[in-house]
Structure formats: C-alpha cells, structure tokens
Amino acid sequence: MHDAPAAIVIHGTLLHTPVFGEVEVLAGALISVTSDGRIATVCPQNSPRHPEILSSAREAGTLTELRPGQYLLPGFVDLHIHAPQWPQMGKALEMPLNEWLQQRTFPLEAKYDDIDFARQSYESLVDNLLANGTTTAAYFGTVHVAATTLLADIAHDKGQRAIIGKVAMDNIDECPEFYRDNSTTAGLDGTRELIEHINAIPNNGRPLVLPAVTPRFIPSCTDEMLHGLAQIVSEYGCHVQTHCSESDWEHQYVIDRHGMKDTQSLDRIGLLTGKTILAHSNLIDDEDMSTIKARASSVAHCPLSNLYFSHSVFPLRKALDSGLKVGLGTDISGGPSPSILHNCQSAIGVSRALEDGVNPRMAADDRGTPESRIDFREAFWMATVGGANALGLKVGQFRQDFEFDAVLVDTGVAGSNLVVWENLDSPDDILQKIIYNADRQNIKNVWVQGRQVRA
Amino acid sequence: MHDAPAAIVIHGTLLHTPVFGEVEVLAGALISVTSDGRIATVCPQNSPRHPEILSSAREAGTLTELRPGQYLLPGFVDLHIHAPQWPQMGKALEMPLNEWLQQRTFPLEAKYDDIDFARQSYESLVDNLLANGTTTAAYFGTVHVAATTLLADIAHDKGQRAIIGKVAMDNIDECPEFYRDNSTTAGLDGTRELIEHINAIPNNGRPLVLPAVTPRFIPSCTDEMLHGLAQIVSEYGCHVQTHCSESDWEHQYVIDRHGMKDTQSLDRIGLLTGKTILAHSNLIDDEDMSTIKARASSVAHCPLSNLYFSHSVFPLRKALDSGLKVGLGTDISGGPSPSILHNCQSAIGVSRALEDGVNPRMAADDRGTPESRIDFREAFWMATVGGANALGLKVGQFRQDFEFDAVLVDTGVAGSNLVVWENLDSPDDILQKIIYNADRQNIKNVWVQGRQVRA
Structure with a gap:
C-alpha cells in the first residue's frame, strides 16, 4: 500500500517530540500521506530518496511546499x-x-x-x-x-x-x-x-x-x-x-x-x-x-x-x-x-x-x-x-503508518503575538515561542486522517 | 473648553471599573472627547442631554457608532x-x-x-x-x-x-x-x-x-x-x-x-x-x-x-x-x-x-x-x-477631564476564541469572557489621548 502514489506530500520543517523531553526538528523533510490518511513515509532532507519523492510529487500535483516560517506539528x-x-x-x-x-x-x-x-x-x-x-x-x-x-x-x-x-x-x-x-x-x-x-x-x-x-x-x-x-x-x-x-x-x-x-x-x-x-x-x-x-x-x-x-x-x-x-x-x-x-x-x-x-x-x-x-x-x-x-491512538507524531493528524503553524502571520527573530531563535526556541504566543490566527491548516478540516 | 465641539463622540456600551471590584456598564452611552484628547463628557443613555449630543455629533460628522457586540474599555x-x-x-x-x-x-x-x-x-x-x-x-x-x-x-x-x-x-x-x-x-x-x-x-x-x-x-x-x-x-x-x-x-x-x-x-x-x-x-x-x-x-x-x-x-x-x-x-x-x-x-x-x-x-x-x-x-x-x-495618571476609566485612552473590543470577530451567547451572557459575563478569551484580533481600535493609534 505504501507504494501507491501519495495523496498529499508536504515539504518543509517538521517539529515533533517522539521522545519525551526532546524536540526533533526535520528541516526540509518530505512527509507523504496515503489517500486514506496514513503517513506513508517521513523522508529527511538528506535521504537519497528525497529528490525522487520531491520531483514525483511535484509532477503529480500532490506537493504542498511550506513557506519559510511555517512549521508542521502533530495535531x-x-x-x-x-x-x-x-x-x-x-x-x-x-x-x-x-x-x-x-x-x-x-x-x-x-x-x-x-x-x-x-x-x-x-x-x-x-x-x-x-x-x-x-x-x-x-x-x-x-x-x-x-x-x-x-x-x-x-x-x-x-x-x-x-x-x-x-x-x-x-x-x-x-x-x-x-x-x-x-x-x-x-x-x-x-x-x-x-x-x-x-x-x-x-x-x-x-x-x-x-x-x-x-x-x-x-x-x-x-x-x-x-x-x-x-x-x-x-x-x-x-x-x-x-x-x-x-x-x-x-x-x-x-x-x-x-x-x-x-x-x-x-x-x-x-x-x-x-x-x-x-x-x-x-x-x-x-x-x-x-x-x-x-x-x-x-x-x-x-x-x-x-x-x-x-x-x-x-x-x-x-x-x-x-x-x-x-x-x-x-x-x-x-x-x-x-x-x-x-x-x-x-x-x-x-x-x-x-x-x-x-x-x-x-x-x-x-x-x-x-x-x-x-x-x-x-x-x-x-x-x-x-x-x-x-x-491508544496512532497519532501525535510523524511516523510511518501513523494517522496523518497535523497542524500547520505559520509564524509569519502579521498581527500576531508570535514574533520570531531569524538570527536569534533556534528551532527549539521557535517551538517554545509557538507554545507561548501562537494563537488560532497562526494555525493555518489542520488535517485529521489526511483530510484538511480547516482551510 | 468643554463647551467646544467634541472631536470624537462614541456611542455604544462602555465597560469599566471605576470602583474596585465593580463593573460599571454604560449601555448606549455617549462619550465625547476634546480635540486635545480629554474626555469632555460621559453621557448615560437616560440623560436628558443624550438626544442633543447624539444629533449634534451626527450632524458634525464626529460620531462613531459601536456595533452590537462591540464594547469600549479603558486602555x-x-x-x-x-x-x-x-x-x-x-x-x-x-x-x-x-x-x-x-x-x-x-x-x-x-x-x-x-x-x-x-x-x-x-x-x-x-x-x-x-x-x-x-x-x-x-x-x-x-x-x-x-x-x-x-x-x-x-x-x-x-x-x-x-x-x-x-x-x-x-x-x-x-x-x-x-x-x-x-x-x-x-x-x-x-x-x-x-x-x-x-x-x-x-x-x-x-x-x-x-x-x-x-x-x-x-x-x-x-x-x-x-x-x-x-x-x-x-x-x-x-x-x-x-x-x-x-x-x-x-x-x-x-x-x-x-x-x-x-x-x-x-x-x-x-x-x-x-x-x-x-x-x-x-x-x-x-x-x-x-x-x-x-x-x-x-x-x-x-x-x-x-x-x-x-x-x-x-x-x-x-x-x-x-x-x-x-x-x-x-x-x-x-x-x-x-x-x-x-x-x-x-x-x-x-x-x-x-x-x-x-x-x-x-x-x-x-x-x-x-x-x-x-x-x-x-x-x-x-x-x-x-x-x-x-x-499618577488620569487614565484607566471613563470620567470627565480624564485622558481618552481606550480600547474597542469586538466580540463578534469571526475566527476568535471569544464566543458570546446573547441570551446567556450578562455584561459582567462578557467582561469575564473578554479577559479570558479576547486576543488582539478582537481589539479593533485603540486610542491614546484621543489619537487613534491602531486602525
């Protein structure tokens, strides 16, 4: 099933915490989601498969490119x-x-x-x-x-x-x-x-x-x-x-x-x-x-x-x-x-x-x-x-075979209290700032089981 | 000076707390502000002067009418x-x-x-x-x-x-x-x-x-x-x-x-x-x-x-x-x-x-x-x-001769966590909900010394 073409492929920075107390930052990663809403693959930027997945998704029209300042988080x-x-x-x-x-x-x-x-x-x-x-x-x-x-x-x-x-x-x-x-x-x-x-x-x-x-x-x-x-x-x-x-x-x-x-x-x-x-x-x-x-x-x-x-x-x-x-x-x-x-x-x-x-x-x-x-x-x-x-649900992190429940946080929204300073903030700092100052304006997209539930 | 025409007249519901622990609600009030940014009068809805102030302000083009769901608060x-x-x-x-x-x-x-x-x-x-x-x-x-x-x-x-x-x-x-x-x-x-x-x-x-x-x-x-x-x-x-x-x-x-x-x-x-x-x-x-x-x-x-x-x-x-x-x-x-x-x-x-x-x-x-x-x-x-x-500043409440420093809160903004239920919420409830769930989206206007500092 994972060889079937992905319904959604998102390219950008993923932030999640699969291990208690540790932030995993996957910059420039590709996450591929099956048509029934499961995560098919999470492909880091340095993987040999990255170029191929990226170009196939682009060709198939299934690619979503995150902009700078946007982060994909688990729902x-x-x-x-x-x-x-x-x-x-x-x-x-x-x-x-x-x-x-x-x-x-x-x-x-x-x-x-x-x-x-x-x-x-x-x-x-x-x-x-x-x-x-x-x-x-x-x-x-x-x-x-x-x-x-x-x-x-x-x-x-x-x-x-x-x-x-x-x-x-x-x-x-x-x-x-x-x-x-x-x-x-x-x-x-x-x-x-x-x-x-x-x-x-x-x-x-x-x-x-x-x-x-x-x-x-x-x-x-x-x-x-x-x-x-x-x-x-x-x-x-x-x-x-x-x-x-x-x-x-x-x-x-x-x-x-x-x-x-x-x-x-x-x-x-x-x-x-x-x-x-x-x-x-x-x-x-x-x-x-x-x-x-x-x-x-x-x-x-x-x-x-x-x-x-x-x-x-x-x-x-x-x-x-x-x-x-x-x-x-x-x-x-x-x-x-x-x-x-x-x-x-x-x-x-x-x-x-x-x-x-x-x-x-x-x-x-x-x-x-x-x-x-x-x-x-x-x-x-x-x-x-x-x-x-x-x-007991397979959600909450970006991992193969897990449900694709995710949130797209945009730190670049004008008129928000979430202010990121490119030269001063590490990815961990950005997650901490998201926790303290993101509000619903910063939540641009939400997916549950691969379905976009907030446009 | 208070007889000079007001530069701004706002008509609507004012919420403030001039007395510690008490919310004063002035529904349908008129607040008149001088050209140098002081509060000239606060006129309650039932005042005999209300109709005259309202119609003069309307004529002079200085009137701002708050919409239902909007409240004027001190800055x-x-x-x-x-x-x-x-x-x-x-x-x-x-x-x-x-x-x-x-x-x-x-x-x-x-x-x-x-x-x-x-x-x-x-x-x-x-x-x-x-x-x-x-x-x-x-x-x-x-x-x-x-x-x-x-x-x-x-x-x-x-x-x-x-x-x-x-x-x-x-x-x-x-x-x-x-x-x-x-x-x-x-x-x-x-x-x-x-x-x-x-x-x-x-x-x-x-x-x-x-x-x-x-x-x-x-x-x-x-x-x-x-x-x-x-x-x-x-x-x-x-x-x-x-x-x-x-x-x-x-x-x-x-x-x-x-x-x-x-x-x-x-x-x-x-x-x-x-x-x-x-x-x-x-x-x-x-x-x-x-x-x-x-x-x-x-x-x-x-x-x-x-x-x-x-x-x-x-x-x-x-x-x-x-x-x-x-x-x-x-x-x-x-x-x-x-x-x-x-x-x-x-x-x-x-x-x-x-x-x-x-x-x-x-x-x-x-x-x-x-x-x-x-x-x-x-x-x-x-x-x-x-x-x-x-x-030691004359701000923080709506009172004659005080500085006009104010905030217009709109509870009707779509896409906000501030949700007011007309038949269920009293004015005190609304103030409490503003405190807990208003964010900057709900703050539509801000005045300091009569000057609008956020459009």
Missing part, C-alpha cells in the same frame, strides 16, 4: 472537554464548585434537551476546537442521548477525531431533578444506544469517532449504575472516562460512601481498564498511581482548571516519572481556554508553582515540592504523544 | 516591561534566573548598542503592545542612552503613553564587562541625558512620555550610583522604577550588603517616593508594606513572571487590602505574554493558587493562604485604574 490531543459547557467557557470561574454545578452548569447542560440548541452549540464547539488545532478530543456529552449522538455525528462530519460519551448520572441525592438520568435503566440503555450509534457510523476501518462509557463521577452515580456501566465496558471493550479524585470534597465523598478511594473503587467495579481516562486525579497518592499504572489507565491533566476547581496542582512530574500515561485536557468550562497550547503554558506554569511553592512568607526550602517541574518540550509531548498514548 | 496599563527583551519573549523560561541573565538576557540587552537593531526591535515592540491594547507602558530600557532615547521617540511618535528609563547598572561584581555602565558617572550622566531628552519632546502640556530613574535593582548598582540617582530624582521629581524583593537570592543579597531589606534601603537612599514603581515585591513583609504605603509608592505585580523567576506568588490581596497601589506588569521577557488581559487571567489564577495552595499531598486546611484570591473584576481594575493610580 493536538485534548483528553477532557465538557462539550455542553462550551457557551460557559471563560465565565463563572469565581464560583465555588458546588454552586457552579447546581446554579450554572447543570442548568446549562439541561438545555441540551433542545436539539436545536445542541446543534448550534456543538457545531460552534467542534469548529472552534479544530481551528485551535485540536485534532483529537475526548468529550463528555450530557445525559441526553439525542444531543450526544448529534455531537458524534458533528465531529465525524467535520472530521475531528473524537471519543464521546453520554454522561451517566442517576444518583438522586447528588443530581438535581431537572438534570439527571430518568432512571438507572434509562442511563444504561442510553449509554448502549450511543455506543451502537457511534459504532454504526460508516468508516474506512479506522473510525474517527469512538464511544466512551462516561460516569460523571462516583458521587453522581448509584452503585447499580456503576456496575451496569462496567458490564457495558466488558461487552463493548470501549473507552471509559470519568473524574477521579479531583477535589477534596469528592475524594472524601467516595471514601465515606465506598470505604475506599476513587481508583480502588473504580478498579473493584471494573471501570479501570487500559482504555480508561481519569480526569484531574489531583489527590491520588502513590498507591493510586500504582493501581492506575497496573491497569494501564491514563490521566487527563487539566492545569487551568486545577487553579479554579481542584484547590491544588496535579503532581504531574511524579506521575510521569512513575510511568503513568498522562496527557492534557482543557476541561472546558472548568478551564477557560479551548487551546491546548494555552494548556501547555499552564501545565508548565503550575508545575513551577508546585516545585517552588507559592507562599512567599514561608522559607524558600519549605515552600515547594522539589523536582515537580516540566519544561516546554515535555508539555508539548503531553499535548501530542502523551494524549495519543492515553487514548 | 490597559502595563507597569513593568523590559523593552530590550522583546525578541526573547516566550523563550528561555526554563533557565534559572542567574543563567538566564548572564547567558541570555545581558547578551541580548548588550545588542542595543547597535541603533539599527534597537530601532527594529523597539518599533516592533511598541506596535505590538498597542495592538494588544496597552495604552500606557512603563519601560526599562538598556544601559545605552541612544537606544533608550530612541525608544522614547518611538513611543511618542506612535502615540503610546510611556514611562521610560535608562537602566543603571555599574556594579562590576554583579554586571558583566560586556554589559554595564562604563562608570558610575557615565550612568548618572546618561540618566540625566535621557530625562532632558524626554522633557524636551514637544507636547501639548500633557506629555505622553515621561522619564524614570531606573536602577536595575540594588545588586546591580554601587551605593554611589544609588545615591546619585536619588539626587537626580530630587532634582527632576521624576518617576523611579526598580525591582524589589523579587527572589530569595536578591532579597537576601540586599540584607547581606546593606543590613536591611530592599524597601528600607531604597527609602533610606531617597528612592522610595510617591512616583516609585516597585516591580514584583514578592517577598515584602508587613513592615515593607507599611513603608511602601507611607511613601505612596506602588507595586507592579507580574503574575506570569512570578511562576518562572520569583519562586513564589506576590501576596496581592494582602497588599490591596493594606491600601497599597498595585497594578499589573507583563515583565517581558520574564513573563511570556505581551497582553495585559493574559496577565489578568494569570493574576486571578496565581491568586487562587496562593489561596488554595498547590500541594495535594498536604491537608486542604494547611495547603493555602486564606483570603488571597482576586476575581476578574478586581483583575480588570488593576489592569486599568490600579495601573493609572500607580503612575
């Missing part, structure tokens, strides 16, 4: 988004979690009973995330089956790679009457219906959209619901996504109700699998980390939302050093930005806050947690390779 | 920028302060001996800051008189309100041979030369550009230099800007050398005045706060750079509650963003980190510093009124 992976909270992004961040949920968030999510509202919101969301370079998104929907299947259709039609779940929440003690599953059975049946719907979307054998069993978090679900969802997971082998030990209240709630921590409870029930994404996980201890690692589950680190709703910073470095799979999540709208690059900035920033501490009235030596920081290379790895590993 | 005040570090913005943030200074920053600043390089960099800087809505900027220059006078000329010509200082640094123990004042006398003479140059720039009696005596920080200056600068301050009555108790190293250095803390030492020397701006000031204690308050000096809080170089978070809330004047600084390039709105986000975020604490392995009650947070209204106040108060 970004967002491991945690509340799709229905899109209209609330960037507001209500001053509210305590419980008020925020009961007064703002649940009433907003309840509106997705209205399919027209759902369509307007979800189309806006997917368009905006693609424009920000998010080629893969893991979405929590609402309790509504219709709105959530619509989200799956929209993601598929617009060409975004997505993991999508109908939120399960049937515990009448924690969920308001106006917004919860009508019954445990209704929640389970709805979950099955969404999975069947997504699995039936026509695809080329490598589906863009995948279903996820999605208990909101343990407090919102009855034990019957949790066990029912675990049964569904065992039948379909699909992804699982939920919140884990996000805040002090939630962490303690689970201990009080189940006599054990989130990871132990999820594990016992059968919801901790190699395809489980645990959002936040701020309060996990060493034992939890071992459990997560043993099950090959993943963590979605949401650095911006850590500041507003977690009352602490996820011990990212420790998790990475312990061998956990970790990627980044925007947590819209607990986090106020749709951009994974902004979340890279924030992941670096909060890791520094954790390492150095924050309280200036304490002695420097007592203030922080040594060896907690990450740098821009590690943040970018999380935004791409880390997210891909968390979801 | 932003940036209290701390290292102008020469503009090319370094967004990189080298992973380096420790000392390496960063010696290996990257001093060599970069030394390049401003080349006036062509200085012109290229400073023109780019001022253009970019204006495009981000920064109508007032307090700039550290370099040791070079020529480059720093050029920066003053560029700010004046482009119409940015600016406080500008030639950096004084003559201590051979702390400053490298390739980048320092040639002698104490040279540093003092250069400081005078810059002040005289700026004071001679023709103006309408309300100068746009003002000079500042600018000892880099105590470690970089000899005592002779510090005392000489204080003499200059007493002669010219100009602004002073310096770094204060930014990091553990610097804070201890001053104690070791002078036997007292930064504020005490600056005060004793005569550098703590009602026109002094102290950058960072992370490690100031209650006594320092009293001293700063007694002298009516100000603090430039630089929240983004706190994370990279201060190893702690400035106790902002405590400073505000103690009656200190505090505004925001980007600290380019110790901070990676040119946007005061980004720094509002960060000021909120780091205040939450300080309040809640960051280390999840500590008990919730022991983790943080209660009552440290600010919200978006307070952050916006700091970005406008707080900065204005710090500098």
Whole structure:
C-alpha cells in the first residue's frame, strides 16, 4: 500500500517530540500521506530518496511546499472537554464548585434537551476546537442521548477525531431533578444506544469517532449504575472516562460512601481498564498511581482548571516519572481556554508553582515540592504523544503508518503575538515561542486522517 | 473648553471599573472627547442631554457608532516591561534566573548598542503592545542612552503613553564587562541625558512620555550610583522604577550588603517616593508594606513572571487590602505574554493558587493562604485604574477631564476564541469572557489621548 502514489506530500520543517523531553526538528523533510490518511513515509532532507519523492510529487500535483516560517506539528490531543459547557467557557470561574454545578452548569447542560440548541452549540464547539488545532478530543456529552449522538455525528462530519460519551448520572441525592438520568435503566440503555450509534457510523476501518462509557463521577452515580456501566465496558471493550479524585470534597465523598478511594473503587467495579481516562486525579497518592499504572489507565491533566476547581496542582512530574500515561485536557468550562497550547503554558506554569511553592512568607526550602517541574518540550509531548498514548491512538507524531493528524503553524502571520527573530531563535526556541504566543490566527491548516478540516 | 465641539463622540456600551471590584456598564452611552484628547463628557443613555449630543455629533460628522457586540474599555496599563527583551519573549523560561541573565538576557540587552537593531526591535515592540491594547507602558530600557532615547521617540511618535528609563547598572561584581555602565558617572550622566531628552519632546502640556530613574535593582548598582540617582530624582521629581524583593537570592543579597531589606534601603537612599514603581515585591513583609504605603509608592505585580523567576506568588490581596497601589506588569521577557488581559487571567489564577495552595499531598486546611484570591473584576481594575493610580495618571476609566485612552473590543470577530451567547451572557459575563478569551484580533481600535493609534 505504501507504494501507491501519495495523496498529499508536504515539504518543509517538521517539529515533533517522539521522545519525551526532546524536540526533533526535520528541516526540509518530505512527509507523504496515503489517500486514506496514513503517513506513508517521513523522508529527511538528506535521504537519497528525497529528490525522487520531491520531483514525483511535484509532477503529480500532490506537493504542498511550506513557506519559510511555517512549521508542521502533530495535531493536538485534548483528553477532557465538557462539550455542553462550551457557551460557559471563560465565565463563572469565581464560583465555588458546588454552586457552579447546581446554579450554572447543570442548568446549562439541561438545555441540551433542545436539539436545536445542541446543534448550534456543538457545531460552534467542534469548529472552534479544530481551528485551535485540536485534532483529537475526548468529550463528555450530557445525559441526553439525542444531543450526544448529534455531537458524534458533528465531529465525524467535520472530521475531528473524537471519543464521546453520554454522561451517566442517576444518583438522586447528588443530581438535581431537572438534570439527571430518568432512571438507572434509562442511563444504561442510553449509554448502549450511543455506543451502537457511534459504532454504526460508516468508516474506512479506522473510525474517527469512538464511544466512551462516561460516569460523571462516583458521587453522581448509584452503585447499580456503576456496575451496569462496567458490564457495558466488558461487552463493548470501549473507552471509559470519568473524574477521579479531583477535589477534596469528592475524594472524601467516595471514601465515606465506598470505604475506599476513587481508583480502588473504580478498579473493584471494573471501570479501570487500559482504555480508561481519569480526569484531574489531583489527590491520588502513590498507591493510586500504582493501581492506575497496573491497569494501564491514563490521566487527563487539566492545569487551568486545577487553579479554579481542584484547590491544588496535579503532581504531574511524579506521575510521569512513575510511568503513568498522562496527557492534557482543557476541561472546558472548568478551564477557560479551548487551546491546548494555552494548556501547555499552564501545565508548565503550575508545575513551577508546585516545585517552588507559592507562599512567599514561608522559607524558600519549605515552600515547594522539589523536582515537580516540566519544561516546554515535555508539555508539548503531553499535548501530542502523551494524549495519543492515553487514548491508544496512532497519532501525535510523524511516523510511518501513523494517522496523518497535523497542524500547520505559520509564524509569519502579521498581527500576531508570535514574533520570531531569524538570527536569534533556534528551532527549539521557535517551538517554545509557538507554545507561548501562537494563537488560532497562526494555525493555518489542520488535517485529521489526511483530510484538511480547516482551510 | 468643554463647551467646544467634541472631536470624537462614541456611542455604544462602555465597560469599566471605576470602583474596585465593580463593573460599571454604560449601555448606549455617549462619550465625547476634546480635540486635545480629554474626555469632555460621559453621557448615560437616560440623560436628558443624550438626544442633543447624539444629533449634534451626527450632524458634525464626529460620531462613531459601536456595533452590537462591540464594547469600549479603558486602555490597559502595563507597569513593568523590559523593552530590550522583546525578541526573547516566550523563550528561555526554563533557565534559572542567574543563567538566564548572564547567558541570555545581558547578551541580548548588550545588542542595543547597535541603533539599527534597537530601532527594529523597539518599533516592533511598541506596535505590538498597542495592538494588544496597552495604552500606557512603563519601560526599562538598556544601559545605552541612544537606544533608550530612541525608544522614547518611538513611543511618542506612535502615540503610546510611556514611562521610560535608562537602566543603571555599574556594579562590576554583579554586571558583566560586556554589559554595564562604563562608570558610575557615565550612568548618572546618561540618566540625566535621557530625562532632558524626554522633557524636551514637544507636547501639548500633557506629555505622553515621561522619564524614570531606573536602577536595575540594588545588586546591580554601587551605593554611589544609588545615591546619585536619588539626587537626580530630587532634582527632576521624576518617576523611579526598580525591582524589589523579587527572589530569595536578591532579597537576601540586599540584607547581606546593606543590613536591611530592599524597601528600607531604597527609602533610606531617597528612592522610595510617591512616583516609585516597585516591580514584583514578592517577598515584602508587613513592615515593607507599611513603608511602601507611607511613601505612596506602588507595586507592579507580574503574575506570569512570578511562576518562572520569583519562586513564589506576590501576596496581592494582602497588599490591596493594606491600601497599597498595585497594578499589573507583563515583565517581558520574564513573563511570556505581551497582553495585559493574559496577565489578568494569570493574576486571578496565581491568586487562587496562593489561596488554595498547590500541594495535594498536604491537608486542604494547611495547603493555602486564606483570603488571597482576586476575581476578574478586581483583575480588570488593576489592569486599568490600579495601573493609572500607580503612575499618577488620569487614565484607566471613563470620567470627565480624564485622558481618552481606550480600547474597542469586538466580540463578534469571526475566527476568535471569544464566543458570546446573547441570551446567556450578562455584561459582567462578557467582561469575564473578554479577559479570558479576547486576543488582539478582537481589539479593533485603540486610542491614546484621543489619537487613534491602531486602525
């Protein structure tokens, strides 16, 4: 198959981080993409095959030449988004979690009973995330089956790679009457219906959209619901996504109700699998980390939302050093930005806050947690390779046989805060500047599975 | 004078924060600006004079009608920028302060001996800051008189309100041979030369550009230099800007050398005045706060750079509650963003980190510093009124006789992350969304002293 003519050949500088903490710069490389959207070859400038591939592509009219100042990056992976909270992004961040949920968030999510509202919101969301370079998104929907299947259709039609779940929440003690599953059975049946719907979307054998069993978090679900969802997971082998030990209240709630921590409870029930994404996980201890690692589950680190709703910073470095799979999540709208690059900035920033501490009235030596920081290379790895590993997808780097999910960043856009100085900036500097100051204006093209999804 | 016909009349919704913590929304208001750039009147929609002002302005052709979704905000005040570090913005943030200074920053600043390089960099800087809505900027220059006078000329010509200082640094123990004042006398003479140059720039009696005596920080200056600068301050009555108790190293250095803390030492020397701006000031204690308050000096809080170089978070809330004047600084390039709105986000975020604490392995009650947070209204106040108060300027709010420094934010720009939902967002929500997701695309117009400086 790799000998078939490439559908797209891009010639220019590729920046990616296949190895944690290292930027690989492939200047003047050629990347060839098959007609079904896989990377056929990545040919470095000094390869003997380079001239031939270049001239064939030119002849075939499949060549795209990057201009100076343009860079091809892997597409970004967002491991945690509340799709229905899109209209609330960037507001209500001053509210305590419980008020925020009961007064703002649940009433907003309840509106997705209205399919027209759902369509307007979800189309806006997917368009905006693609424009920000998010080629893969893991979405929590609402309790509504219709709105959530619509989200799956929209993601598929617009060409975004997505993991999508109908939120399960049937515990009448924690969920308001106006917004919860009508019954445990209704929640389970709805979950099955969404999975069947997504699995039936026509695809080329490598589906863009995948279903996820999605208990909101343990407090919102009855034990019957949790066990029912675990049964569904065992039948379909699909992804699982939920919140884990996000805040002090939630962490303690689970201990009080189940006599054990989130990871132990999820594990016992059968919801901790190699395809489980645990959002936040701020309060996990060493034992939890071992459990997560043993099950090959993943963590979605949401650095911006850590500041507003977690009352602490996820011990990212420790998790990475312990061998956990970790990627980044925007947590819209607990986090106020749709951009994974902004979340890279924030992941670096909060890791520094954790390492150095924050309280200036304490002695420097007592203030922080040594060896907690990450740098821009590690943040970018999380935004791409880390997210891909968390979801078990062949994306996030430029490598033969991987999916061609990519972002073209143009550092030469006039009227942008990304200012590159040719004689002063190395390729590593340029990647760091992209992380800190590229915005969606600089993202000129986005491809998912070889399809250009933003012109 | 206020009866003379207005040169500009803008009709639309004004958002500002004249009172700390409160958003004032003036829907359908008329703001009239004199030909010399002052606010003549702010006329609310329900005023009996409204129809007359509106129709006169329409007749005179001086009316600008804001479209739905457009908002007029006060221009932003940036209290701390290292102008020469503009090319370094967004990189080298992973380096420790000392390496960063010696290996990257001093060599970069030394390049401003080349006036062509200085012109290229400073023109780019001022253009970019204006495009981000920064109508007032307090700039550290370099040791070079020529480059720093050029920066003053560029700010004046482009119409940015600016406080500008030639950096004084003559201590051979702390400053490298390739980048320092040639002698104490040279540093003092250069400081005078810059002040005289700026004071001679023709103006309408309300100068746009003002000079500042600018000892880099105590470690970089000899005592002779510090005392000489204080003499200059007493002669010219100009602004002073310096770094204060930014990091553990610097804070201890001053104690070791002078036997007292930064504020005490600056005060004793005569550098703590009602026109002094102290950058960072992370490690100031209650006594320092009293001293700063007694002298009516100000603090430039630089929240983004706190994370990279201060190893702690400035106790902002405590400073505000103690009656200190505090505004925001980007600290380019110790901070990676040119946007005061980004720094509002960060000021909120780091205040939450300080309040809640960051280390999840500590008990919730022991983790943080209660009552440290600010919200978006307070952050916006700091970005406008707080900065204005710090500098003693009549800017930062829409009020008769104040300077017309303003920003037109358009929430309806296609391809922006600022998404407003007409039926769901209140004016306060809109301001919060502007803070979190407006970028320079949304800033359609910028005025300083009534002059449109960005079309």
